[in-house]
Amino acid sequence: MRIEARFRDSVRHFPAKTALVAGGRRLSYADLDAQSDRLAAALIRSGVEPGSRVVLLLDNDAEAVVSFLATWKAGAVACPLYPTMKAEKLAAILTNIEPAAVISHARGLPTLLAAVAIADTRPVIIAAQLPEEAAQDILRFERLVDGDAVNVLPVIADDSELALLIHTSGSTGRPKGVMLSHANVDAACQSILGYLENTADDVVLSVLPLSFGYGITQMVTMASIGGTLVLEKSFAFPRKIVDRLAEEGATGFPMVPAMAALLGGMKDLEPGFLPKLRYVTSAAAALPPALSGRLQALLPETKIVVMYGQTECLRVSFLPADELAGRPTSVGVAIPGTRAYVVDETGEPAEPGTIGELVVEGPHVMGGYWGDDRSSQAALEVTKHGRRLRTGDLFHVDAEGFLHFVSRKDDIIKTRGEKVSPQEVERVLYALPGIREAAVAGIDDPIFGQVVRAYVALEPGAGLSEKDIIRHCAGQLEDYMVPKSVEFRDALPKTTTGKIRLSAGAETEPQLENAL
Incomplete structure (x- = not known):
């Protein structure tokens, strides 16, 4: 079943119920339906066709949820990207997927316009919270979703069509667009609803970015069941x-x-x-x-x-x-x-x-x-x-x-002819009181090929030394698994999805600054 069809069922059953709480706003199912209808009609007028890609460069707010629903109602493919993505990386994605439209917040326009100038594509640009002096060729989000006009939209039944194109860097750092159909997303979300025993009485609060799957499933499951989604940005x-x-x-x-x-x-x-x-x-x-x-x-x-x-x-x-x-x-x-x-x-x-x-x-x-x-x-x-x-x-x-x-296959540490799982060492590190964050990686060694190094961030006031940590690990791990050195940091780098990743940064995924 298509995602917007599930949402429309919830609108019929719970029109006056709060569907979304975000940025100080509370939208009922009827409100969310009307706004996304109007935006969908505007996308179609702007040349968006079934199968067109619509890039979403939006934070966790009402504009994002309205834009996802409007994109699906127009028969298009939602392509959510982290809103602080660098211009060069964004340009590469725009060139690859050739979007018909991009929806962004006004504060992200300088980066977006720089990316469009680099990319070999010219999408329609829609911006939220746009200043009055902005360029006339940029459409204002608020004008498109406001008003009382009733829009007649095409009803699309084919759930084999693409719903999402989610870009993931994986371990290579090169963005890959994962193609998920409405049927794919619906199958996963209906299964999640089942084992979490969700009902229309549920209220889910999420700080997870709507640019990756874990965050998106919170939106889709609540919209499908008639629940309430509360979005926070960090x-x-x-x-x-x-x-x-x-x-x-x-x-x-x-x-x-x-x-x-x-x-x-x-x-x-x-x-x-x-x-x-x-x-x-x-x-x-x-x-x-x-x-x-x-x-x-x-x-x-x-x-x-x-x-x-x-x-x-x-x-x-x-x-x-x-x-x-x-x-x-x-x-x-x-x-x-x-x-x-x-x-x-x-x-x-x-x-x-x-x-x-x-x-x-x-x-x-x-x-x-x-x-x-x-x-x-x-x-x-x-x-x-x-x-x-x-x-x-x-x-x-x-x-x-x-x-x-x-x-991960690529993360296995090979030392002294043995294979070490970083996660096994990290579990032992987290068991030591005073360690707030931990990660393990292999570093080159001329004798052993690689040796294990631990990276830790301590709880405030914790007085752990490198010797304390190595001694703790030696008491619980095989000799070859024990870290040979410890690097202390104020905080470990994280990807936009909240994963601790030592390589997180501009060369892979944008580093998480305020989401955790």
């Missing part, structure tokens, strides 16, 4: 978000591990301080057991659901909340309606405990990478169950069938 001030969770009576809160670390480090929170919070989810990176334990102690009545996903299929697996205490290092089982399993070097299912590559099958698997047949063929295979995605991640499965993440 987790830079955790106290503000804690207050907002309480004020809005949030029942769901998606987070990444870096947010869990900040929340767990707040000393003045009493256990059970958010009694209405039914669940939290964690994805985008591994949630160390030390953090999940701290989080559960703060939220004893809240379900903590650990998940694993990739942009190429949005979601792969989930760990039921009642399994977390007994399997704190697992990311669970395949989401309902899909298959996820580990294969060995021959491509056959691996025995329990054997490390191999995770593959995923199901109706949520992408159609490929935009304009990149070579990468598409490397990632996708056709089986009797449909498309099979090779994730590039190393996993093992336990005797009960639960999945355990080991590492």
Whole structure:
């Protein structure tokens, strides 16, 4: 089923209900429907056709949600990008996908116009909060969505058409456009709604950027079920978000591990301080057991659901909340309606405990990478169950069938002839009181090829030394896994999706400055 069709069902059932809270505004389902209708009609008048790409360079605000819905109602493909992307990288994407329109905030126009000047394409530009003295050839978002005119839009039924083109750098730093159809997105989101037991009574507060899958699924699931989405732009001030969770009576809160670390480090929170919070989810990176334990102690009545996903299929697996205490290092089982399993070097299912590559099958698997047949063929295979995605991640499965993440293939550290999973060392680091953030990488060594180095950010007031940390690791890890050096930083670099990544920066994904 198409995403906008799910939304229209919610409009029919809950026209007066609050659909969206963002930037001091509260929009009902009827409001959101009317504004997105008018914007969709404006896009069509501007030359946007079914299949056209519409780039969205927008923060977490009402304009973003209206723009996603309007793009789908016009039959076009939403291409969300992080709004502070550099001009050169943006230009490369614009040249590749040739968008018919770009919707941006006015403050992002200098970068956008620089990118358009470089790119071999000339899209229609729509800007929100545009000053009066702005160029006349830029359309004003507010004028397009205001008014009382009733727009008759085409009703599109084909859910095999593209809904999203999400760009992900992966481990290469070169943006790849992941092609997801309406059917792909709907399959993933309906499965998520099922295992989270969402209803129209749910209120989800999200600080996750709407430029990547984890954030987008919050919007789509709430719009599909008739729930309420509360958008905040950052987790830079955790106290503000804690207050907002309480004020809005949030029942769901998606987070990444870096947010869990900040929340767990707040000393003045009493256990059970958010009694209405039914669940939290964690994805985008591994949630160390030390953090999940701290989080559960703060939220004893809240379900903590650990998940694993990739942009190429949005979601792969989930760990039921009642399994977390007994399997704190697992990311669970395949989401309902899909298959996820580990294969060995021959491509056959691996025995329990054997490390191999995770593959995923199901109706949520992408159609490929935009304009990149070579990468598409490397990632996708056709089986009797449909498309099979090779994730590039190393996993093992336990005797009960639960999945355990080991590492990205490219992140494995090879030292002394042994292979070291960074995540295994990082779990041990997080278990040491005083460490707020941790990451591990291999550095070149003339004797051993590589040796393990730890990068840590400490809690305020923590007096840990390099010797303390190495001694702690030596007590819990094999000799070859123990870090040989420790680098202390005020904070570790993060991607726009909240993942701690030592290489995060302008050469890969824009570094996260204020989202956590």
